[in-house]
Amino acid sequence: MAILECKALSKRFGGIQALDNVDLTVEPGRVVGLLGPNGSGKTTMIKLANGLLTPSSGEILVDGKKPGKDTKAIVSYLPDKEYLPEWMTAKQMMDFFEDFYSDFRREKAMEMLARLGVSADMRIKQMSKGTREKVQLILVMSREARLYLLDEPIGGVDPATRDYILETIIRNYNPEAAVIISTHLIADVEQVLDDVIFINNGRVTLQSSVDDIRGEQGRSVDQYFREVFKC
Amino acid sequence: MEWEFRTDLPIYSQLVGKIKLDIVSGALPPGTRLASVRDMAMEAGVNPNTMQRALQELEREGLVYSQRTAGRFVTEDIRVIEENKRILARDQLDGFLKAMKELGYDREEIIALLKEEK
Numbered sequence: 052m053a054i055l056e057c058k059a060l061s062k063r064f065g066g067i068q069a070l071d072n073v074d075l076t077v078e079p080g081r082v083v084g085l086l087g088p089n090g091s092g093k094t095t096m097i098k099l100a101n102g103l104l105t106p107s108s109g110e111i112l113v114d115g116k117k118p119g120k121d122t123k124a125i126v127s128y129l130p131d132k133e134y135l136p137e138w139m140t141a142k143q144m145m146d147f148f149e150d151f152y153s154d155f156r157r158e159k160a161m162e163m164l165a166r167l168g169v170s171a172d173m174r175i176k177q178m179s180k181g182t183r184e185k186v187q188l189i190l191v192m193s194r195e196a197r198l199y200l201l202d203e204p205i206g207g208v209d210p211a212t213r214d215y216i217l218e219t220i221i222r223n224y225n226p227e228a229a230v231i232i233s234t235h236l237i238a239d240v241e242q243v244l245d246d247v248i249f250i251n252n253g254r255v256t257l258q259s260s261v262d263d264i265r266g267e268q269g270r271s272v273d274q275y276f277r278e279v280f281k282c
Numbered sequence: 283m284e285w286e287f288r289t290d291l292p293i294y295s296q297l298v299g300k301i302k303l304d305i306v307s308g309a310l311p312p313g314t315r316l317a318s319v320r321d322m323a324m325e326a327g328v329n330p331n332t333m334q335r336a337l338q339e340l341e342r343e344g345l346v347y348s349q350r351t352a353g354r355f356v357t358e359d360i361r362v363i364e365e366n367k368r369i370l371a372r373d374q375l376d377g378f379l380k381a382m383k384e385l386g387y388d389r390e391e392i393i394a395l396l397k398e399e400k
Contacts, residue, residue, distance in 0.1 A: 081331070217327065218327070221328075224320060224323075224330045241293075242287060242327060242328045242329070243327070261292075261293065261332075262293055262294050262335075263292075265289075265293065269291075270290055
């Protein structure tokens, strides 16, 4: 069964149509890029999937259920901005995740933090921007979720941090779970993706596999995207 | 650390090409046990499903085989490896001959040039 399904999903904010009649499905075991320019509806889609927003019309289902208490237990979400208070230490963050999520695997997080050289008593305040991004991703990927929603995980980070983030996503690959990565930096993520969803002005214009696009177009998804979304 | 990929071909077929080259060149000798799909995917910096697809293709071509519990291995059938090596050499040769013909060389002249080359 699909882990994420949208049926004629629409979302309006006042007069603005953020998502317009979106139909799509994401199967477990896939790493999917949600690709579109700024303001195309990527974040709206992710917030609908984790229940932070409700649809204006249509339906969104996670593992066959409407977003709510049950789905939040199986959805691991990385927001596009920092949300953990600066005074927290790595240990306190792990306590926090452990309290909220029964699928949080503390040993896994500790191992990844150790490899990164972050000690348990280090405060967020003391971490560089790149380290903060990595630590947040570690927390999110240390849950044994069925659906990971990563909103712009590589926006504004240096190439070494980007490589670390992509490697962490691959390292934690689970055939039972799907990963959705929203980004407009396609060239950087293309080779870790199975499928891509193109979204523009709230409409899904394409859902295909990376290698199908490359095979049919004779060029990368990034090059194809640039043509489709030419300003 | 990650492998470089061309933009104009599917990633899985480039993985097939790279691993095939490692096998025919002896970098991965006959009978070598391959790393797990996940480790190979991490080394190449690609998605595990894409690596899986590439390995399945190599299996289909007889260059690797899997044993249910022990993992995946490079074939020990030297003939299959030699045959694939010849096909790759043929491709190189075809490209070379085509380029030389475009430069205006005929067969005899190409052979003469090759003999001059140390």
